[in-house]
Amino acid sequence: MTQILEITDLHKSFGNLEVLKGVSLDARAGDVVSLIGSSGSGKSTLLRCINMLEIPNQGDVTIDGEHVSLSSEGPDRHPTDPFQLRRIRSKLGMVFQSFNLWSHMTILENVMEAPILVQKRDKAEVREQALALLDKVGIAAKADAFPAQLSGGQQQRAAIARALCINPTLMLFDEPTSALDPELEVEVLGVIKMLADEGRTMILVTHDMKFAREVSDRVVFLHLGKIEEQGTVDEVFGATKSDRLRQFLSAAGHA
Amino acid sequence: MTQILEITDLHKSFGNLEVLKGVSLDARAGDVVSLIGSSGSGKSTLLRCINMLEIPNQGDVTIDGEHVSLSSEGPDRHPTDPFQLRRIRSKLGMVFQSFNLWSHMTILENVMEAPILVQKRDKAEVREQALALLDKVGIAAKADAFPAQLSGGQQQRAAIARALCINPTLMLFDEPTSALDPELEVEVLGVIKMLADEGRTMILVTHDMKFAREVSDRVVFLHLGKIEEQGTVDEVFGATKSDRLRQFLSAAGHA
Amino acid sequence: MELIQTIIAEIPLYAQPALFNIYFAAASLPIGFVFAVLLALGKNSKNALIRRLCSAYIYAFRGSPLFIQFFMFYSIMLALNPVWWRPWGIAWLMMNPLFIGPLALVMNTAAYSAEILYGALRTVPKGELEAARAFGMTPFQVFRTVTWPNTIRVAWPAYTNEVVFLFHSTALVYFTLPVINAQRDILNTAQNLFERDFNAFLHFSIAALWFLAITMVIFLVFGRVYERMMRHMPKERTTSRPRLRFGPKYIR
Amino acid sequence: QETLRIGTEGAYAPWNFVNDAGELAGFEIDLGNAICEHTGMTCEFVQSEWDPIIPNLVAGNYDVIMAGMSITDERLETINFTQDYFPPDPSNYIAATGAGIDIENPSGLRIGVQGNTIQAAYAEENFAADNTIVSFATFDQSIADLAAGNVDVVLADGSSLDPVVENSGGALEMFGPDVMVGGGVGGGVRKEDTELLATLDEALTALKADGTVDALIAEWFDGAGPFYTE
């Protein structure tokens, strides 16, 4: 299967704090990769490096065979080709922990904004797809509401629809349910499960081990900025090798 | 023993919501009475009616043999004799859930303020007592610190010292530990236990059944604005009569 | 070189006029502050009539230009002169710009400061108030122990800005009131000098410099006081601690 | 056709003022128009506050000041004047009727004047030591303050005070000696505008000769004069 994502030896520092210390990771089409790890281990940072919301200080990211061109390594590193960056970003559907729906637009406008503005697609066609997606995530009735009028779970589902509408090659989820109450969490996890079953390629940061076990093809355990262990669900949860991971899993089990 | 507190047929409504529906309660010198009950049952309201932070719509409160004079019954009821009210209040030491220390005064100033201002006592004498009390609750070293520089547990202990310094006839505690972390809770419960052992008269609203069992002479279970059951610790916890209380206690045991 | 000499020669010309600006500010601030406290308490009162009256006063004086207030006050005082001030023998005081100026400024700053204090009054923690009441304090004692210290601390940064802008508005006094003998304030002096040689850049810049310098002194002093007031707040907690910033919300 | 821009105050009846119709009117407005007619120029009146009226002339906002301005040596240092179009006229004291003010030995008085006038200069020179001089921006204001009792005395042009006394219903009266200051009222022009000065002088001479000036004076100053014709 085709390689969708390839990260090689990624380093990222904030000032003096080195958050990622050489991470390599890849995902093939249809893979669902869960990133787990304790708070502060660098999961969000890694995810944000994939679509260059954070620019890695060192290391490369290749998406769908296209290498993101960055200037020479160091803290001042920046993308050299803004057009390429935008093209690549528009293949990545990011779902944030705090939804980040644009609060001044209706749900439908939120979903249609990027396809029309960035991908320059036909408005009518986008609209059709947007409505279909909203229907799929179960909030078609809310198309003309504003984000603030929705519950957290509905907002997150809208955010997923927004990400889907750009027909992304790769979906990125950063703890998509941790801002939600347990009841609302269920709604959103249901949608993500559905996408996983459809065979979408996804990278998923989560704290919910049960859910990770359920949807992932591969699980990656990040610890202090490095990948401490990775493998299939069975390998990681069943035959844990690292002490750290065992410790982490036992703590997570309690919570 | 002398009757310190006597409440007869107390009613209190907020607008259309009747929170207390006829509560009668008394406490004799040296009694430690715990008020328990689920959230919203009216425990805080009852406590606040004792020192007239809320004025009951109906019913009487007698403290240390002195009947608090109120105007005719109804929603506009108010104290008719502000001097008497202040005199009675200065016999009641109230400890709030959220401490309510005066943030711009040092701990020592907090403790000394009411005795000097309200009871017109001699400054040097008050100071001596205040320092002794701060020592007693274990925060003598913090006398000159400001509240914001203290941990929650220390703040609550300071609040207890403040209440003690007016030599109250009756101490009122409204969930004094529920704003605290479990570790800090222990500190404060220790101090309250010490006071109970000293033989102080206290009314204590609490959610901590274990603690209630430990310190109380009598336990009062409030439900939907009425006293559903009351008696000694053994009667209430050992030989529970009401179904409601049994249900409440089993839920409390889980938490 | 010549320019520098001109500037240096010019600066002291404003020293005496500056005293007028300082006088106007110094005379009106304390009185205005006392009124402001009363107005703020009135606006916060339970009594509907008092509340309405105080709110209306504050609204009127914040909602209209000080420039017009000066004219209005002078003409009203003048209209009252034959019926009140002269018969009572206090005309010498009531009609003096050194009195009417501060009077108008007092009425004005009282409204602005009252709004600031009112906003601060509403942030007084209810729990602290209840604690004071629970100890049997009288309403006045509650005010002294809890309400006032909390209010003034919250209001201080905004009040500092109000002081600066009151000081700035003293520049309007001699644009509106008759001039007694040779009393002139900074701006008047600058204008006078300008009308002689048309050197706008020199005179107005020096006048601005004087205002700026005095403004800085005000900020320094009020900032010091604020530091002392806020001793009880840990320095890091910037959220609960309004920063003293040179960022006025209102001028007139 | 050349334009003559005339600067005036518009608050100094009967010399120049805004009437109830909202138009500039008064002796100097009529005179200005007469001059323009005589010289074949177009008149344009520009209103200016009194205080900066000379600076505004020098700055070029208008070409001639006709604002009841007396010819004085001090002013002659900055600008030129045409020949007078109103002869030297006494200034007078005005006060509340029966105030009993001893103007010969004044002390502790509040003396009102319009700022930057010859009367202001006179008061400054003679009374400043023992009295308070209150300067107003306009003549009207000084009278308003006098009527309200805020000043004890106003010193101003007799010609302007006449209608005030006449219409005050007996509340105000002129008293004391005439004060002779200034050298008549003339039009102020910039020093370098010698040509304009000559033109205006020539026009004034002609208008005086044919009685126009005297007729206007008689019309606006309640029958005063004639000054310039026999």
Added chain:
Amino acid sequence: MDGAFWLFDLVGEDIAFWLGYLTNGKHLNWYASFRFTIMAAIFGGCLALVFGLLGAAAKGSRFAVLRAIGTIYVSMVRGVPDVLFFLFFPLAFEQGVEWVWSMQVCTPDSIAADQANWPPCREANWLLSTYEYLILACVSLGIIFGAFTANVIHGAMRAVPRGQLEAARAYGMSEFQVLTRIHIRQMWVYALPGLSNVWLLLIKATSLLSLLQIADIVWWAGQLGSPNFLPQAGLVHGDWRWAYFIALFVFYILVTLLSEKGFSRLTVWARRGMPVEG
């Protein structure tokens, strides 16, 4: 007055007299002079918005020089009274223009011939009439209150939640698209309360127009209220200025009231759909 007899019959002598008085030419001039105030407020307000946006852009710029200019501009009005600026800007502007012009037209002879300190020669003199002063007043108001506006807008730009912008970037919007579609659009919501304040300040500052030799409502109020003793000049009356100034006082309060109403409407509109806090 002859034509107004029917009025006398209709409403009685007193009212008819006052109606006549309040509609005489002088009063009509007063009413007409409100146009200066309104124009100054509207054009001054628009300019303030323009200067404010420019100032905020400069202050938030990536270039240190622009940032410094922006910061100086924004803090400029803080230390010095607005009246001073209001007097100074028009003079400075006039003198600046005359100075540039004098380079073109002045000859050594004409400079020598000129007596005054300014302008260098007569030919370079720029005559200011009411409308030119009005334009200068608008520009001054724009500059002064533009500084306040810049401050408000700068703060509002920073108040827009970062997540909103990150989401836009994550979907591949260009920086310009992020700025126009999301950032500026949401900025208004946070800026409106501050802008409302600045607007009220600006309205109040329009009362200063008379300082620039503009016969505005304040000047006319003084004229109308001044005592008049000359029958030829119209109704003989005492000092009525207090009444006229109270009228202006009330006028400004009403304008403030209306403005606040308008702004709260605007806020509701701009916030539609957005979360309400506080």
